[in-house]
Each structure stands twice: as structure tokens, then as C-alpha cells.
Amino acid sequence: MVDDIDVKLVRGGMITGRVTDADNKPVVEVRVSLQPIADPQNPVRPPVPYNSQMYQTDDRGIYRIYGLPAGRYTVSVGFSGTEGILATGSRRYYQRTFHPDATEPAKATIVELAEGGEAINIDIKVSSSADTYSVTGHVIDSETSLPISGVRIGFLTVRPNQDRPAPFYSGLTSDNRGEFKFDGFGPGHYGAYVSSENEGGEFYSNPTYFEIVDKDVIGVELKAIRGLSLSGVVTIEGTRTKDMLAQLAGLRVSANVMPTSGAQINGSASSSLAPDGSFQINGLRPGRVSIGIFTSGSSVKRPTIARIEHDGLGVSQGFEIQPGRSISGLLIVVNYGTGTIRGTVRFEGGSMPIDSRTFVSCRREGVPYSAGGQVDSRGHFVINNLAPGSYEVALQLVFPRPQRPIPPQKQAVTVTNDSESEVTFVINLAPKEGGP
Template identity: 35%
Template sequence: MNTSIARACFTLLLILASSIALQAQTQSKTAKSTGSISGKITIKNKGTAGVLVSIRRAEMGSPFETLAGAVSDQEGNYRITNVGPGSYDVTPGNLAYVVPDNNTGRSRPVTIVEGENVENINFTLVRGGVITGKITDADGRPVIQQPVRLVRADPDPRNPQVVRTSIAISNQVTDDRGIYRIFGLSAGRYKVATGRAEDGTPSFTQTGRSVYKEVFYPDVTDVAKATVIEVTEGSEATNIDITLGRATETFSASGKVVDDKGVGIPGARFGLQRLIGDRPEYMNAFVSSNVAGNFSAEGLLPGKYTVFLMTESNTELRPDNTTFDIIDSDITGVTIRLVKGGSISGIIVLESENKQAFAKLAQLQVVGYVQSGSAYTMGMSGRSTIGADGSFRVGGLSAGTAIVNLSPTMDMNQIKGFLVSRIERDGVVQPKGIELKEGEQVTGVRMIVSYGNAAIQGVVNIQNGPLPPNARIVVRLVKPGENSSQLRPPRVDERGRFAADGIPPGTYEISVNVVGVPQTPRLPGAKQLVDLQDGITTEVSITLDLATAAKP
């Protein structure tokens, strides 16, 4: 789904300090030197050899980037060299073992600055638990390549009010004998399920495969009646078998994709979503029309379906609210009509004299998204290449409030340094998006974009006690007077270190909060203005005194 509708829910906010001192010191950085990450791998208090330790960037980066790793020596020591500045996840590669009491899973976050040698990123591993069993159908035959889910039986430790029974923490598929084996599990209480969930969680249905209703171990459909499986260090729960009911009957839908004159459109790619109330179930496959515009979709469950188009750059078409119902048989004669949608055109104004910025801008695209009436169903989106003069035209949009933004075409590194300052329509700032009528062709839009390579790095010093269990620190940068920012919050590692680069120069408000613990009376957050200059790294030191925190 388009990234512009992704939602982040920050709950249970607690600010533990009201007295925070902030000092900033600025210095120029020229050549960026690399550093290293080192530590030790131990199992049963002994150094362990031959464990691959890898790193990956915490932020989204290039899918083609290969990062260094290291294998532990005879004493269990490892050292990863030539590590550039940034935030990373450090992970030991033995999947049968787990890191106990680690709220971030198998990995540990590390932020490294230029030339820094980070030591003592140690891992104490214990053998994980195993849950294994067999999935059979109503006739006792093994079900091959059947997805099996593992869900927690207890509340989420970071949000005790929520029991995450609908969110799988592990997914496996059965082998040719119908057997599944889930290994490398942390100690805890779990439930096992297989089949299509009907609990309101958006899900995907793979076409061409038998579809079964959800069943929990031991052969119950009510999650409250499912047996809890206790997993301890090195334990193995066997014979966790599930018998599915009869496969749900599926059907096909066929028809034609046409334009507004009824002429077949070849090569149109679209997806289907089945509506259950106001939530969607996406079909895990896309459908394409042939040279005559005809199409056929198989393996469809009974229900109401809507269509969403897989848009190409600079397209003008969108589906004309096509829906169809499957009841108890195949259907034919479905017409998917593609009509000319609304559009938004304008120009990008780059607030930078950097010649590299203009070259990089041409590698990006402008995306527009109009949210649907439901919080769950797919909205209408379009995208446009950017002309040499900064011009763009996003078409194929439906009526509604359109959110327009910059987007990379390949990886997130492309957009680094760019920040959309504001969107103007006929000289008027549009803070909440552009209102678009049905089929309206909006012109005269200006996207004001800033660019820069300022950087910030710093440390949050904790005084008078550690953070509460499951708590974490969040650092945010926003423009003064604004409530939100397109800048990704720099992640704070276990040492309190954080760093971010590719930031347009200017004055920002830096704030530090503590989240991830049950809410208590909220204290004022710490805020401080900081000036970031292009090509300069600003160093920040923040002291968080837990002695001033209010008691729950």
C-alpha cells in the first residue's frame, strides 16, 4: 500500500524528567572515516566460535547495499570493521538460539559516529524453544505448504492492555508431510493457528490454493479456547497437531477491462480486495488483461470485491468504482471501466543552489494519494516523473483530499536530504492536502522543497537510575511552530547515542521523550532550538535526570 498512508500509533507516552540540560557544540567534518563494532558471543558462560554477526541499517536504505559482518573466533570475540556512521541493528546469526530479555528481539541497536570503535556489544545466547506438529485436512491427508501462525497468549509487554492474538510473531509453512517446525523461540506462552483469520485483521488470500477457515490448536475456532503452549529455554513441544475442516469452495470472475468508450484495454494490471464489513482482504496475486482486454481471476471466496489499479508513472486512468459480488458460483461478464481521473500538476521549487540537488531531484517522483472513505480499503494513487524544469503531473486520481509528496523510485537513499517545506495552490499554502473534485484538473501547484546535508549527533545521558523496563527514548526534530515533521526520528541506542544526516539546514526544535511504558501523569517535555548548517555536524549532549520524575 502507498507509503503516504502508513500510520504510526504512539501510545502510552511517559515523560520521566522535567529538568534536562542541553549543550550544543558545532564542528566541521570533512572526510568521513569508518569505525568498528565489536563484542563477544557466549553460550552457557563460554565464548562460542563460528557465529556470524551481521549488521543492517536501521533506516530504510538501498536494497543493493552489502554491509560487513564478522564470525566469532575461538574465544567468541568478533569485530566488524569498516562501518560507516549511522544507526544499525547488530544480529547474531544462529537462528536456533535467542537473546533472552531483549525487548528488541534478536538484534541490538547501535549508533556509530565517524571513526568510532564501539565495543562490548555482547550477546549471551540460549537455545530457543521449538513447537512442531502436523496439519491435516478433514480426511486425514497432510496439507502441504499450509501457512502456520504463532501468536502470543499474553499481553504485549510494551502495552499490557493489548493481547496481540491477531498478530503473528512467527509464520512457517508445512512440508510435503504436512509437518511444521517453529524453532528459535523465546521463553513465553503461545497459541498456534492455521487458516484464514476472521478476527478483523487485514489479511491476504493466495489465489490458486485451497482456503480453510481458521483453526487453533487443538482444533478449536475460538481463540479463547485455544490451548496455551508453554515454551522454556531449549524446550520442544511436539504433536501440536491441527485438523482443518473442509476447504472453502472458491469461484472465478471473468470479464473485460474497457475505456470510457467500451474499447478493451490490453495489459491493464489490477488487484482485487474482498470487503468484510469495512475491512479488506487482499488477494495475493494481480490480474492482467490480455490483448483484447479480457481477464480472468481464479480462487475467489464468496463476497463483495472492489478493484484497485496498479498505476504506472504518468497514467491518466483510474477504475470507475467497479464492484462485483460472488455468491455461490463463477461469474462472467464483469466490466472494469477505466476512466480519466483527476490530476494535479505544477512545479517543484528547489530552495537550494546545490547543483547535485537538481540532478538528484530528477531521480525522484511525485506521488499523489486520495484516501478512500474507509480506514482500511485502498485509496486512489498516482505518480509522475519530474521534468528537467521541475514540472510534474499526477493523474488518475479520484475526488477527495489529495496528499502530494516526493518519493524515491528505487531506494530511500535517493530522497535523503530532500524535505517538502510546503505545498501551494495558486499561492495559498495547503497544509492538509489539495481538495480535488471528480475529474478536476488542478494546475498551478507549487511544491517548495529544501535540500541539504546538515547532520546531528549526540547522546542522552541518564542520571539517577536506569529507564523502566521496556521504555525507550525518542528524539524528534521539527521546525519551530510545527507539530509534525517529515524527518525520520533518529533512533537512540542502548548507550543513549543518536545520529542523523541528510537534513536541510535551518533552525529546528529538538525534543526528548520517553515512551513504551504505562502512562502516568505527563510531565512537560524537553525542547531546545538548535541551528543546523549545511555540511556541518552539530553535536548535542542531553542529560535526563530520573530523580525528578513523578512517581506513578
């Protein structure tokens, strides 16, 4: 049982105003963007609440954003010319404009919001709207030149001084004649491609690039290539409980492919598991493959991959799938961890500032991600659902204002299933001689 948990409620603030155009008419149903300004004296702050409806103007051009923590903000509407794919659902858009009428971020008026306060009349006047443009194209089979329907279309935004184009998931599919059309592009350089992501099917393509200047683009042709597949079975390592077996149905297997041919985009796709634990991932391009396991439901138990085998031999992440050679018979062994790390943090020679934060994380050897959390007011922390193995536990102190730097503290600990591993950190806050 955990007791003495105190929760302090603070009344949130509100920012409200009206958005009008060059003719002083209300700008209706436009999204308002709120950007907190970083405060070096208070790096840890409550998050800004998200409610999509309150970030949109009503039929009078009025917006109200409430529940905000105290701080400094800029408020804007519209899009910048560098955002590329705007996808506004409209053939026109407004240039990004900050309160009160600045189109450059440096000239924006900063809104100061006190705790529980109200900032009213934070009005924005936008200039005349600009046009967006559409792209129309079609998808054909690279071997037969016949149209292909029902494949997913992805887009790329190509920006100067950027190593790789930025992908944009459109949710668009080709129609029964293999054709597609997408509205909402600003002037710029782009690419379109066939994607197998998000159950996109068996095809992929290399990008076809185009430029938008001041009119719609038509005739973009995408040559779809039938992709490779990975198939196999996911099983659980060690003792299998009914609870663990039931959770297999909520897992998905993902494959991320790093092309070896110099292609500018990665390929990725995923598959849900059949009741017997089998899977098949389609539409992959050749390259080096990394396998991932994730939950598609609300389960808090996150499995980790213990090992991958093919034909009885161990396979490391980054194995290669070669052109024309799909891979079957993969065995992915996962581990549902039931181990726990429970720890205590003690401070000696002083006390932590009341608004400081202490975070803890742990990383298992050979696993690219970590788990963790925040240390409570009593100096206790607990990290659950860990797979067996050797972990590095790291403690990080975050201060609201400049302090004598304290480097992250680290300890090694071994975790086993159905048991708790304890760790204790002792932090000396006493001032050093000759220092602050």
C-alpha cells in the same frame, strides 16, 4: 568514533509440528501463522523473524519455525471466513484452525516457548476444505463503450460496521479484449474498480459492487474514466551539490486524491522523475490533492517538500483538481537536510531498569512525519539528515513492568544545514513523597 558497543546474542527457540486433514493426510504447502501473545510485563520484545519458506509445510505436512524469542504464541493455518479475498491460488481453502484443532481463537492452546527452547509436536488437524470462487468481468471506456486493455484492476472488501471498504491490490490487468478474471474469493460482499496506482495508466473508475454466496460471479462491468494529470518539475532548494542532483533520479512524486464527490475510495498515483526533474502523474480522479516525495532506491537521504508553487504562487497541500481540468506547471521545491540533532539523556535520583527502553523522536513544524531512534546505553542519541527548521524533540520512556508514570519530555530546537544542534534531557527518577 563510537566504542564500548556490546551485543548480547541469545539462542532462538523453535516451534515445530505437523498439519493433517480430517483423513489424517498431510496438508502440503500450507502457510503456518504464528501470533505472539502480548505480555504486559514485557511490552518491548524482539521481533519474530520472517522467512517465508519456514512458515510453510513440506511434502509431509511438517513445519519448523526457528530463531524465535522466548514468549507465548498461538499457531494456526488457514483463513477465517471474514478475510474475504483469500487469493490462495487454489480453488479450495481450509478454515482457520489453531493448535491443536480449535476454530475459535479463544479455544486455541497457547504454546509456551522458553529462551533457546524447543516446542515440538505442535500439531494442527484441520477440517475439510471449503471452496473459493472467481470473478470475471470486463472494462469499457465510459464514453465510447469500447473495451480497454492493460488497465489495473483493484478490489474492495466490504465488511459490516466498517466505514470504508478495504482495498486489495491484485496485480491484475485487463487482457487485449478488456477482460479480467481473478480467483480466490470467499463468500462476502466486494467491489471491483479500475486503478491508476503503481503505474496503472490513464484511467480510473468508480467501484462496481457484487456479492459472492456459493458460486462464481461473471459479467462485472467496469466503466473506465480517463483521469486528470498533474505535471511539473522537482528542484532542490538552496545550494545544489552533485550528490544531491544525482539523487533526483531516484525520486518519485506521488499524488493522493481525497474525492469531494463522496466516492468511497481515494485515488492515488505516482511518477518517477525524468533526468531534468520533470514528472507527469496520470489517471487521477477529481478532488483534493496531497503531494508526496519518496525515494525509490536505497538512498538514506530523504528529502522533504519545502514548498509547492503554481504559476509563481504558493500552493498548500490539499489543493483541488477539478473535473476536466488537469494541472501543469507545478514547481515542487525539495530540501535535502544535512542538519543533525545530537542529544544526551541523564537520569537522577535512581536508575532505569535494565530491560527498559528510551526512545527519542523529532518532528519539524508543518511536516506530518517524524524521525527518531533509540537512546543507547550511555544515554546518547543522534538523528541525522534533517532539513532546516524548528523541531520538537520528544523523549519517551518504556518500562517492562508497572512503574511510576513519567510523561514524555519535550524540548524545542532549531536545526540548520551542515551543523549539529545539541539537546539534553534530565530525568528525575526519585520516588515522589506519598507515591510509589
